[in-house]
Amino acid sequence: MNEAPASGQQNPLAIICGGGSLPLAVADFVSGRGREVVLFPMRGAAEGTTFGQFARHWIYIGQVGKFIRLARAAGCRDVVFIGAMVRPSIWQVRPDLKALSWLTETLAAFRGGDNHLLSSMGRLLEQEGFCLLGAHEVAPEILVPLGQLAHVPASERDRADIALGLDYLRASGPFDVGQAVVVAGKHVLAVEAVEGTDQMLARIAELRANGRLRAPAGSGVLVKAPKAGQDLRFDMPSIGPRTVEGVAHAELAGIAVVAGSTIIAEPGRTVEAADRAGIFVIGVNAGAS
Amino acid sequence: MNEAPASGQQNPLAIICGGGSLPLAVADFVSGRGREVVLFPMRGAAEGTTFGQFARHWIYIGQVGKFIRLARAAGCRDVVFIGAMVRPSIWQVRPDLKALSWLTETLAAFRGGDNHLLSSMGRLLEQEGFCLLGAHEVAPEILVPLGQLAHVPASERDRADIALGLDYLRASGPFDVGQAVVVAGKHVLAVEAVEGTDQMLARIAELRANGRLRAPAGSGVLVKAPKAGQDLRFDMPSIGPRTVEGVAHAELAGIAVVAGSTIIAEPGRTVEAADRAGIFVIGVNAGAS
Numbered sequence: 001m002n003e004a005p006a007s008g009q010q011n012p013l014a015i016i017c018g019g020g021s022l023p024l025a026v027a028d029f030v031s032g033r034g035r036e037v038v039l040f041p042m043r044g045a046a047e048g049t050t051f052g053q054f055a056r057h058w059i060y061i062g063q064v065g066k067f068i069r070l071a072r073a074a075g076c077r078d079v080v081f082i083g084a085m086v087r088p089s090i091w092q093v094r095p096d097l098k099a100l101s102w103l104t105e106t107l108a109a110f111r112g113g114d115n116h117l118l119s120s121m122g123r124l125l126e127q128e129g130f131c132l133l134g135a136h137e138v139a140p141e142i143l144v145p146l147g148q149l150a151h152v153p154a155s156e157r158d159r160a161d162i163a164l165g166l167d168y169l170r171a172s173g174p175f176d177v178g179q180a181v182v183v184a185g186k187h188v189l190a191v192e193a194v195e196g197t198d199q200m201l202a203r204i205a206e207l208r209a210n211g212r213l214r215a216p217a218g219s220g221v222l223v224k225a226p227k228a229g230q231d232l233r234f235d236m237p238s239i240g241p242r243t244v245e246g247v248a249h250a251e252l253a254g255i256a257v258v259a260g261s262t263i264i265a266e267p268g269r270t271v272e273a274a275d276r277a278g279i280f281v282i283g284v285n286a287g288a289s
Numbered sequence: 290m291n292e293a294p295a296s297g298q299q300n301p302l303a304i305i306c307g308g309g310s311l312p313l314a315v316a317d318f319v320s321g322r323g324r325e326v327v328l329f330p331m332r333g334a335a336e337g338t339t340f341g342q343f344a345r346h347w348i349y350i351g352q353v354g355k356f357i358r359l360a361r362a363a364g365c366r367d368v369v370f371i372g373a374m375v376r377p378s379i380w381q382v383r384p385d386l387k388a389l390s391w392l393t394e395t396l397a398a399f400r401g402g403d404n405h406l407l408s409s410m411g412r413l414l415e416q417e418g419f420c421l422l423g424a425h426e427v428a429p430e431i432l433v434p435l436g437q438l439a440h441v442p443a444s445e446r447d448r449a450d451i452a453l454g455l456d457y458l459r460a461s462g463p464f465d466v467g468q469a470v471v472v473a474g475k476h477v478l479a480v481e482a483v484e485g486t487d488q489m490l491a492r493i494a495e496l497r498a499n500g501r502l503r504a505p506a507g508s509g510v511l512v513k514a515p516k517a518g519q520d521l522r523f524d525m526p527s528i529g530p531r532t533v534e535g536v537a538h539a540e541l542a543g544i545a546v547v548a549g550s551t552i553i554a555e556p557g558r559t560v561e562a563a564d565r566a567g568i569f570v571i572g573v574n575a576g577a578s
Contacts, residue, residue, distance in 0.1 A: 164464070171460050175453070177477040188466040191480035194496055203492075207483055 012036035013138060014076035014130075016059075016067070018045045018083025020240070022135070022142065022265050026082050027054050029139035038074045040067055046083065064121075065098030068128050079125055081234055082135040122233060134233040136263065144239070144283040146259035149267075150274035154254055154282050158221050160186055162256040162284060165223025173228035179237045182252065184220030189213065197224070201246030208251055217251035224257045225286060232261065239281070240265030241273045248277035259283030301325035302427060303365035303419075305348075305356070307334045307372025309529075311424070311431065311554050315371050316343050318428035327363045329356055335372065353410075354387030357417050368414055370523055371424040411522060423522040425552065433528070433572040435548035438556075439563035443543055443571050447510050449475055451545040451573060454512025462517035468526045471541065473509030478502065486513070490535030497540060506540040513546045514575060521550065528570070529554030530562045537566035548572030 013030055017023035017039055023046065027037045031054070039056035041049065046058075057070050071079065122132045136143050148154070154162065161183040168181050168188055178192030182204050189207070192200045201222065207213050224237040239257055247255055255274075262283070264270055274281045302319055306312035306328055312335070316326045320343070328345035330338065335347075346359050360368065411421045425432050437443070443451065450472040457470050457477055467481030471493050478496070481489045490511065496502050513526040528546055536544055544563075551572070553559055563570045 168461065168464050168466070171464070172457065172480075175457050175460070175477050177457070177480060188464050188482055190482045190484070191461075191466060193477055193479045194501060195479070195492055199492075203484055203488075212483060 010035075011077045012038050012075055014067075014071045014074070014079045015039050015135075016079065016081045017041040017049070017051070018081075019047075019049060020084045020265060021049070022238075022263065023049065023083045024051055024054075025142060025265070026080065026135050026139045027052070029141050035138075038071070038076055040070070042083075049083075063096050064124070065096040068098065068125075068130075071130070077129070077131055078138070079130045079132050080135045080138055081132070122231065132233050134236070136232065136236065142263050142265075144257050144259055144262040144264045144281075146283045146285065149264075149281040149283065150271050150279070152254065152274070152278055152280040154221075154256065154280045157185075157219065158253050158256075158280065161219075161221045162223055162282075164188070165221060165256065166225055166258075166284070166286065169223065169225040170228075173225075176227060179227055179230075180222060180224040182220055182222055182250070184213070184215030184252070187215070189215065189220065197222070198242060198246050201243075201250045204250035204252070205246075218253055220250075220252040222247050222250075222252060222255045224255075224262060226258060226261045236261065236263050238263035238265060239270065241269045244270055244273040244277060244279065244281070247279055248273075252279065254280030254282065256282050256284050258286045261286070300366045301327050301364055303356075303360045303363070303368045304328050304424075305368065305370045306330040306338070306340070307370075308336075308338060309373045309554060310338070311527075311552065312338065312372045313340055313343075314431060314554070315369065315424045315428045316341070318430050324427075327360070327365055329360070331372075338372075352385050353413070354385040357387065357414075357419075360419070366418070366420055367427070368419045368421050369424045369427055370421070411520065421522050423525070425521065425525065431552045431554075433546050433548055433551040433553045433570075435572045435574065438553075438570040438572065439560050439568070441543065441563070441567055441569040443510075443545070443569045446474075446508065447542050447545075447569065450508075450510045451512055451571075453477070454510060454545065455514055455547075455573070455575065458512065458514040459517075462514075465516060468516055468519075469511060469513040471509055471511055471539070473502070473504030473541070476504070478504065478509065486511070487531060487535050490532075490539045493539035493541070494535075507542055509539070509541040511536050511539075511541060511544045513544075513551060515547060515550045525550065525552050527552035527554060528559065530558045533559055533562040533566060533568065533570070536568055537562075541568065543569030543571065545571050545573050547575045550575070 013035055015023055015027055015037055027039060030037050037054055039051055039054050040059050041051060041056055043058055043060045059067050125132050164186050165181045165183040180192040180197050180200060181188055182190040190200050190204055226232060226237055237257060239255060243255060302324055304312055304316055304326055316328060320326050326343055328340055328343045329348050330340060330345055332347055332349045348356050414421050453475050454470045454472040469481040469486050469489060470477055471479040479489050479493055515521060515526055526546060528544060532544060
């Protein structure tokens with residue numbers, strides 16, 4: 001077996017990059033601590049993103065063999081996967097032989113749910129001698145800390161909604177459903193599943209526009225939490241300026257996420273946007289209720 | 290206290306009517322058994338509905354005092370509430386004094402959730418000497434029976450999805466959220482909250498059109514079940530031709546509902562539509578899993 005170099009701070013970090021600003025932020029934090037990084041931006045996801053001066057190799061999502069070859073050649077052992085992924089169009093998968101044999105095995109045992117698919121990809125990389133890390137392990141700066149991030153505080157009423165939202169997400173966690181709910185006046189208004197947070201928030205805005213919400217404008221909280229057993233190395237709840245926009249458009253009071261288990265993209269712009277919209281952003285303890 | 294006549298088969302049945310075809314169906318079934326009925330169609334909900342030859346008094350939703358007066362005058366003691374309600378526009382509420390004093394009391398103790406509001410209205414009618422019944426109690430013909438309703442049977446795969454859906458609804462039941470989920474390949478694709486079943490199904494169709502569903506067309510089940518502690522006299526899960534249309538448009542395999550606790554509007558047209566679309570409709574035991 002073609003062993004990758006031993007893990008440790010010295011080997012260059014391979015970052016498989018989806019879309020958005022997070023991959024570059026992670027690269028900057030890691031590189032700022034003196035560790036070399038090699039980027040692997042994914043076709044169909046990372047186009048239009050800037051990657052500064054970092055070494056990079058564009059790959060299609062199905063080019064698992066190519067990634068392994070290039071990452072080994074660059075001396076990488078630790079691998080991080082970060083950034084927004086959309087379901088790729090079939091032309092953007094381009095599976096190579098390694099990917100095909102992995103897919104065959106994985107689909108044979110497929111039980112549904114993204115967690116399963118991603119964990120299986122993680123095991124494959126581990127079998128090949130890589131060490132898959134969470135972006136938050138190499139760049140903890142991207143995590144939401146405990147407490148209030150923007151100027152507006154969460155009210156007592158908001159805290160009751162947050163507690164109910166966390167309870168709901170805990171109860172539904174075993175089902176590998178969404179990571180988010182909207183709660184207002186101790187009433188669950190929307191539950192996220194496949195559609196994602198942005199679309200759930202758009203739904204709230206639409207229900208409000210149609211007069212179908214009892215909760216007054218300026219009340220209600222977007223609550224996000226990791227699913228039970230979620231592999232945080234692949235898929236962590238995240239918020240960013242767009243989440244704030246969605247929450248403001250839905251006329252909610254604020255955003256509550258689990259501190260230490262939620263990524264914040266562009267913290268500066270996110271907090272500025274929250275302050276402009278007058279909404280709160282708070283990192284809470286998952287057990288709060 | 291101005292007592293209404295004693296309950297029993299002999300007193301005329303007051304039916305407060307929302308929209309759709311169910312109120313007339315219930316009136317027909319009850320009247321067919323020789324019991325007199327008096328309809329109270331609600332402004333803003335029941336317009337455009339035909340009510341045959343039945344005696345009727347149009348009321349605004351806030352005219353609680355007027356309803357009580359007219360129902361007593363007609364000799365009614367038993368009251369049924371049936372039909373589709375939309376959140377009324379403020380001009381269609383027209384609260385009278387009785388409604389206002391009830392609202393004041395209710396809102397003071399308001400904890401959110403439709404169940405609470407509706408149960409409180411039920412208690413008010415009971416205090417006034419009426420007996421609030423479920424439409425299914427006076428017209429059990431409107432309930433979905435156990436077993437397969439249309440031609441296409443549910444497959445083993447469908448049954449696994451149904452079991453997961455019922456498990457999910459049981460887990461989320463205590464939260465007074467929706468009554469429905471879409472499950473495909475043992476994966477929860479959508480959870481209904483305030484938006485309602487039709488809009489949740491439209492979301493699935495949209496996700497499918499955008500290539501964001503892994504589940505192939507022709508797989509997946511709409512699963513509906515009553516919430517824990519739901520007052521079935523006011524709000525029961527229901528299906529009808531429009532549900533079938535939504536499921537067909539979302540390209541799911543079928544519909545599973547809890548037998549004996551789900552209303553079927555226009556059973557003939559519903560089953561015909563299901564057969565035309567090649568989808569199954571099945572009444573299951575709530576405990577099935």
